[in-house]
Amino acid sequence: MGEEVAGRLRLLLSLSLIGVVFTSVVILVGVWTRLVDAGLGCPDWPGCYGRLVVPDAERAMAHSPDAPLEVFKAWVEMIHRYVASALGLLVIALLVLGARLRRRPGYPWGVSVALLAVILVQGAFGAFTVTLKLWPQVVTLHLLGGLAVLLLFLWLHLRLRRFTAGDDGRAPRRRLTPLWGLAMLLLLLQLALGGWVSSNYAGIACQGFPTCNGQWWPAMDWSEGFHLTQTVGPNYLHGQLHADARVAIQQGHRLGALALGLGLLALAIRHWQEARLRPWLGALMAVYGVQFGLGVANVLLWLPLWLALLHTAGAVALVLLLALALWQWRESAVDVKTGTTRVDKEWVHG
Structure with missing residues (x-):
């Protein structure tokens, strides 16, 4: 070169x-x-x-x-x-x-x-x-x-x-497995739900946690909250949905957070024995925990600006960490003859 x-x-x-x-x-x-x-x-x-x-x-x-x-x-x-x-x-x-x-x-x-x-x-x-x-x-x-x-x-x-x-780039790499695909899909869904909460001004539709407005399953209008084909209105500043629709959006985001946590936990358990992946999976779970706490704090403290920005930064960190973990997993050595994965000794004993 x-x-x-x-x-x-x-x-x-x-x-x-x-x-x-x-x-x-x-x-x-x-x-x-x-x-x-x-x-x-x-x-x-x-x-x-x-x-x-x-x-x-x-x-x-x-x-x-x-x-x-x-x-x-x-x-x-x-x-x-x-x-x-x-x-x-x-x-x-x-x-x-x-x-x-x-x-x-x-x-x-x-x-x-x-x-x-x-x-x-x-x-x-x-x-x-x-x-x-x-x-x-x-x-x-x-x-x-x-x-x-x-x-x-x-x-x-x-x-x-x-x-x-x-x-x-011609060396064989691991192919995407259903568990990695599920983790990425759940993260994408949760990011979309977070954007939907923000764009519909539903961040404080629920008071309190883990209950919502004093109830475990409050009145919700799911069809209106997730009506994706409504016509373009004159102005969506501060939102146009009624309270029950916004509650449905907020509850959907909470359920999405739970599903994402379970998906990431399953991924960490499945690959924890791989020394090369362990730091990334550990960081991923730690950031998820912080992000969950920030979401709860945003609800309890009525969405202060600095805390909402931290919550977004947490989402960015989750995206980066999952991508880096996936990269490390794909780059793990693969035995061409047997097709099985070999964990590099330098990562195990280094």
Whole structure:
């Protein structure tokens, strides 16, 4: 490997890792934007009242007389757009830098292209969030899209590390098992439920824990709470659902947390004997416990801003840890002749 290629790979490794950290920040800024009700701080997209920076009240009134300017909320929304745009530029830089290496065996060119495609879709969801006035379906998909970008950055970084080490990716790796698939599905479902809780303003629909409004099974309207084909309303700021529908959403999120915990516990028990996986599975269970506690605290303390942001950070950590655990599991050595897995001695005795 020539010096130029080695230097390019070092830069790609650094940028992809920066992308993981920066995407986490962008996700948290997006959640902060939502929690301070700034999602419609600018009534148009991509500018703000037709400008690339927040204008004064007079210009804002001339542009959108039916949407009075709230300076703080407008700036929060624009900060979110600025950092999201910077993330898009980072994706483009990774694609350009990797273009010369795309034909080399093992280079993750497909992951780079997928990352660009997802970031473009995310931009579209950002526009729809504003033009469809915080429609819950779009807001939830926008959150999931941000997490997909995060995962792709992480996967790109891991694949680049493998490529830099001289692995062309042709060595046999473990295939996904039903238990890993179930754990990932449960996490995806719980993330979607969390986004649905937030986008429908159901975070404090239940008072108290483990009961809800003093009852183990309160009155709930599941059909309305999870009606995914309703028409786009005029404005979803602060939500439009009645109390029983929001309670159903909150209870669904609680049940999802329980199912996820059982799924992760089953995964940890199944693979705990593998020394290479044990630290990752232990960290995964620990973060799940903290995340569960943060969810309970959010309910009991009536959703303070800092605690809600920590809860989102916990979700990001769960996504990253499950992905890293999966990577470690797939990268465990496989005996080509027998097809059985071998745990590397350096991990067992190191």
